[in-house]
Amino acid sequence: MNDVASDAGVSLKTVSRVVNAVPTVDRDLVDKVFASIKKLGYRRNGIAASLRAGSETRMIGLITADVSNSFYTELASAVAKVARARGFQVIMASSEEDPEIERALALDLCQRQVSGLIVVPTSADHRYLQAEMDLGVAVVFVDRPASGLTADAILIDNQGGAHSAVERLIANGHRRIGLLMDSLSIYTMRERLAGARDALAAAGIDDDPALLVDGVHSPDDAANAVRSMLDLADPPTAFLCGNNRSTIGALEEVWRRGASIAIVGFDDFEMSRLLPQPVTIVVSDTAALGTRAAERLFDRIDGLAAEPTGHLLPTRLVDRGGSRLLAPS
Amino acid sequence: MNDVASDAGVSLKTVSRVVNAVPTVDRDLVDKVFASIKKLGYRRNGIAASLRAGSETRMIGLITADVSNSFYTELASAVAKVARARGFQVIMASSEEDPEIERALALDLCQRQVSGLIVVPTSADHRYLQAEMDLGVAVVFVDRPASGLTADAILIDNQGGAHSAVERLIANGHRRIGLLMDSLSIYTMRERLAGARDALAAAGIDDDPALLVDGVHSPDDAANAVRSMLDLADPPTAFLCGNNRSTIGALEEVWRRGASIAIVGFDDFEMSRLLPQPVTIVVSDTAALGTRAAERLFDRIDGLAAEPTGHLLPTRLVDRGGSRLLAPS
DNA sequence: GTGAAAGCGCTAACAG
């Protein structure tokens, strides 16, 4: 910038003004400066610009639990859209469901002076973020609430979704319902389980521990769990799957056996409508989840001082698949 | 940092040394400094640290064409893994197949002083990046090559994949093969089309323009294209789909009609194995694509001076789906 | 081992 200034025969500050498109600069000087910029191959250093106190880096961080799950991808896509509309970039990172990684990532991003952080929390204790929040980093949690920390959270109605899913199964005559959940250390899984049990209890159905498998991470885990439950003396006639991965695995195993078993899953996935057999899915508006979180984050970045709130988005039951059954030749 | 120094009764530089874990500092001073840091709630400003010339921001940028497509998600996931192993963060952004957005994003990221850039190019002219590369930003293109610029590119063997796909269809007796391609302004689509035509020509089959639809962006576009081709007087008995989206749409339409039509698609997708009818897919190792690109980028960041090269990853034909047909009750 | 001074590239504040 110094070089440009001397080459153009103006002061540093004038170059700065030109680069920042300040309107009150003489046309001639502007042209001269641009000529020197081109000639010298000058590039503005955005990082130095954001160094001056108070200035924003115009970056937000997004920490999800698993980049390759389409649920988080859709979320990220919605966040990115809101950010781009505001001229912010998104640094995306994945905690892989590991609290230590989450912590390291969050602190790293804060060191990089992000203006805000959207986190799908994995850790059981987020007090480590308190200091950062006190220093002015906006933090919004999404899909799961924080613990040990008062912060905004955008969630879906996990209990309600599970409740109505099980209610529907019961209405269809099912009384033995297998429950496939990922690790119960995950908030959403505990909530969904609670909702399911609620509905069972309301119908006067005993909670049989043999019909719950947790720690189901992958489609293969789900297939194994389904297999062992179907081999019980008194097997389930329906399954509730805690997330899209387990839904896929459960479907595979059920079809493999040719068994006539009802399946309700959580979290929609691309192609669910192509499934050859009817599946009911507890659908939430993932894009809205991301949009809400990003909007709340920017409200905070803009200085919103209101008390942090939890926000619950509704779910609904949707019937997917099945129609293609008629077709294949 | 100044405050910490005076609180601890040491110089600025000593604090800097402690924060950066320089070993040659007196234990007592280290403890004192840490105490003051905790007391004052000091946080290191990573951005200021990277301001000094030559210092790296330890960030790379990743620009893909569409965040919500699982193909790019897998790619991104692989890139992120390599980056994390090196302590780099990834800024991810999507060009939405718009050259202008791509350009703006790339320049923005360069202004943010990323050490390198991995780009799935959309634009037809990447000379705008030459200046940045001259200034030391490493750039690697992936999935598609750059134009107007000499740079590393990691690609898959699109022509070869399309060639063997069509060859297989011909071997199975098909002579009328419908081609569904996204916009032919996209490199991969031109290559795949060329490979397909090659195989047709080699078998002495005339290239019928009625059997090509391009500009197929979405599953619905694909379904429409399939519909109109199947309504031809002399309809195709097979389809080659240029990407996973069009494969999905083509499958839908074919099943809807109950038609007995062979389908070969490009790019695998999660759940393809759950499909109720056999589909052949031209599969490439997407994770390897991302890994290779990231590794080459870090080689460049580390100062590798060798001539930029193009790298071609192989594809293979895989049969997916079909097995479930037996099962549904 | 430790510290003082200079400066990274830029911008805010105030003059001129």
Next chain:
DNA sequence: CTGTTAGCGCTTTCAC
């Protein structure tokens, strides 16, 4: 309208 001065938070000389 333009230039000068100071300083963001840190690190790097180079003395002590």
